[in-house]
Amino acid sequence: MGGHRYTYFCQAEPKLSKLDRFLLSPSFINRFPNTSVTALPRELSDHCPVLLRSTADYGKTPFRLFNSWMMRDEFELIVSHAWSSFVGYGAPDSYLAAKLKYLKNEIKRWRAFDFPNEVAELKRLKQRIHAFDLEAESRELNGCKLSERQDGLQKIAEIERMALDDLKQKARIKWVVDGDENTRFFHGFMNNNR
Structure with a gap:
C-alpha cells in the first residue's frame, strides 16, 4: 500500500490503525496484476480514503473526427x-x-x-x-x-x-x-x- 501506512487515526487517544482494506479474489489479481492500493491524505475524516488503481491497457484511444x-x-x-x-x-x-x-x-x-x-x-x-x-x-x-x-x-x-x-x-x-x-x-x- 502506498501513501499513508495507517488508514485510521483515533481522535480520542492518539492511536493509528490499518483498518481500511480491499478484499480481492485471486482471479481479479490474475487479471489485473499491476493493481496498486494508495492511502490518500485524510482531511476532515479520521479515515484515509483508499484508492484501488489498476494500470490495465484498454487499447487505443478512439478516433474522433471534428x-x-x-x-x-x-x-x-x-x-x-x-x-x-x-x-x-x-x-x-x-x-x-x-x-x-x-x-x-x-x-x-x-x-x-x-x-x-x-x-x-x-x-x-x-x-x-x-x-x-x-x-x-x-x-x-x-x-x-x-x-x-x-x-x-x-x-x-x-x-x-x-x-x-x-x-x-x-x-x-x-x-x-x-x-x-x-x-x-x-x-x-x-x-x-x-
Missing part, C-alpha cells in the same frame, strides 16, 4: 487523395474496413502535421499584431500595415473559432458520455431563484 476539420481547405484534398489511392483486396466488407482504416490514418497524419503548424501560425500572427500595436503607439501606421493587421486579426479569429468549435464538440461528446448528472441540481437552483 466538424471544424471538414471546413478546412486541405481536408477534402486529403480525403479524396486517400480514398482514390488506396489499393486493397479481399471480401467487400474487409476491403471497406481496410479502406476506412487507411483513410483514418491519413487524416491522423494530416492533423499531426497540420496542428503544430496552426499553433505556430497563431502565435506568429499574435506577435505580429502586437508589434503593429506597439508601432501604432509611437507613429501612425500606413495603409499597407493597417490592411496586414486587419488580415491578421481575421485569420486569428478564424483559427480561434475553429478551436472553439472543437471544444464545443468535445463538450457535447463528454455530455453524451457522462450523461445529464447536474439536471436535478440545476433545476433546484433555478426553482430557488424563482
Whole structure:
C-alpha cells in the first residue's frame, strides 16, 4: 500500500490503525496484476480514503473526427487523395474496413502535421499584431500595415473559432458520455431563484 501506512487515526487517544482494506479474489489479481492500493491524505475524516488503481491497457484511444476539420481547405484534398489511392483486396466488407482504416490514418497524419503548424501560425500572427500595436503607439501606421493587421486579426479569429468549435464538440461528446448528472441540481437552483 502506498501513501499513508495507517488508514485510521483515533481522535480520542492518539492511536493509528490499518483498518481500511480491499478484499480481492485471486482471479481479479490474475487479471489485473499491476493493481496498486494508495492511502490518500485524510482531511476532515479520521479515515484515509483508499484508492484501488489498476494500470490495465484498454487499447487505443478512439478516433474522433471534428466538424471544424471538414471546413478546412486541405481536408477534402486529403480525403479524396486517400480514398482514390488506396489499393486493397479481399471480401467487400474487409476491403471497406481496410479502406476506412487507411483513410483514418491519413487524416491522423494530416492533423499531426497540420496542428503544430496552426499553433505556430497563431502565435506568429499574435506577435505580429502586437508589434503593429506597439508601432501604432509611437507613429501612425500606413495603409499597407493597417490592411496586414486587419488580415491578421481575421485569420486569428478564424483559427480561434475553429478551436472553439472543437471544444464545443468535445463538450457535447463528454455530455453524451457522462450523461445529464447536474439536471436535478440545476433545476433546484433555478426553482430557488424563482
